[in-house]
Amino acid sequence: MANAWSNWSGFVTASPKRIATPADVGELAELVRSAPGPLRVAGAGHSFTPLVQSEGTIVSLEKIEGLVSHDAANSRARVRAGTRLGALMHILQDIGQGLPNMGDIDKQAIGGALGTATHGSGPTLGAYHTQLEAVQLVDGQGKLREYTRAGNQDMIHATGVALGAFGVLAEVTMNNIATYRLRRRKWVLPVGDMLKSFETMMAAHRSAEFYYIPFADYVQFIASDLSDAAPTTRPTEDDEEGLATLRKLRSALRWLPSLRRALIRGAVRKVPAEDYVQDWLNVYASDRRTKFNEMEYHLPYEEGPNALAEIIALTEKHFPEVYFPMEVRSVAPDEFWLSPFYKRLTCSIAIHHDAANDPLPFMRAAEPIFRKYGGRPHWGKMHSLKAADFKKLYPRWDDALAVRRDIDPDNRFVSPYMAGLFGIQPGPSGIQR
Ligand SMILES: Cc1cc2nc3c(=O)[nH]c(=O)nc-3n(C[C@H](O)[C@H](O)[C@H](O)COP(=O)(O)OP(=O)(O)OC[C@H]3O[C@@H](n4cnc5c(N)ncnc54)[C@H](O)[C@@H]3O)c2cc1C
Structure with missing residues (x-):
């Protein structure tokens, strides 16, 4: 097929009339004015929901990337929105700046990471969008608009997480911090102990997160704290080998849960602790080679342990095929209208399912548990919510939709999937003007 597009996991596919890679903002604006609609912009295609799917035009900003300018005194940098996080890390390091926090991978484009409220972990650390100082965007009529925090903070809060x-987004100005070094430690502990001391353990570090390994009764806890010590070697990653072992045990012992549990538990307890110091850009991201699909819900912080206990019980009772660890993180509250962390200290719980198999029965069974605890879904990860649900979860929902109408009066960016999220009509699919 000439114009085949798919996301990272292969779960979402599209055959748009056109896939375009504009070379600059002028070409981008022209595409917004004239390419077949709906027009969806792609970052790196690492979302699990059909956000980028379009039968009209998919626009990739891969050529609109790199540093525009920087301000050393305020640790600010203006970059083009197609810049991948991996490249951004090196751009910033070279000018003495660092991202205050990062998620698990560095493959996303900064525009894509902002678009879905991508986050790392740390109770005082916000998601990427909280670093925004200014945005330059091409609106639905192909006109350039620029908003700054100083000039119009509401518009930063409205457009910072905007799907x-x-x-x-063509260019974004980010508030960074001076480069820094982290001491990262990893160790395993029984899940019961983790759940009992969840709040103290998560708050005791600049950044902490943990993975529950299904059928192990143990978690792997990861803590990162600022350090002035000399760098030491980052141990070779063994996540992929660990996953391969968990998958083999799943396949061989799926119907022998006690033996599976005993073997996994024995192996996990022997995982050696890790402790190293490295520059920030060498710490956060890992390689994810085994493809999966994922659901992540952002819950009120204090609900995390109870929700996780229910998710574990559901998985181990009804979904023995699951072997991917569950990831638990915390995220600081913020003021962005469509941020799942809006005015709420958050505990995020992510569940994963091998991309080779249908993830939906597991996700459908888990979702009511997350929702019961007041969860808001990660915009880029699987969920089944629609406009009426979001209206209840987001106090500034109507305000955000009013801003959207102003920016995109002809619904140029509204595919059928987006129409369901916003409760509006999809945009016309022909050439616009
Ligand atoms: C292996 C893996 C690990 C992950 N780890 C994490 C993690 O640790 N934390 C986390 O929060 N998420 C994580 N995610 C999810 C991922 O960060 C988000 O889905 C993110 O949005 C993907 O970025 P992308 O560049 O691939 O964007 P895409 O998925 O291509 O697009 C995401 C959204 O952003 C919009 N967008 C893209 N560029 C622009 C632009 N220039 N202007 C306006 N809108 C734009 C798109 O239209 C779409 O709505 C992970 C995903 C994978 C596959």
């Missing part, structure tokens, strides 16, 4: 539906 590619409030214009196409």
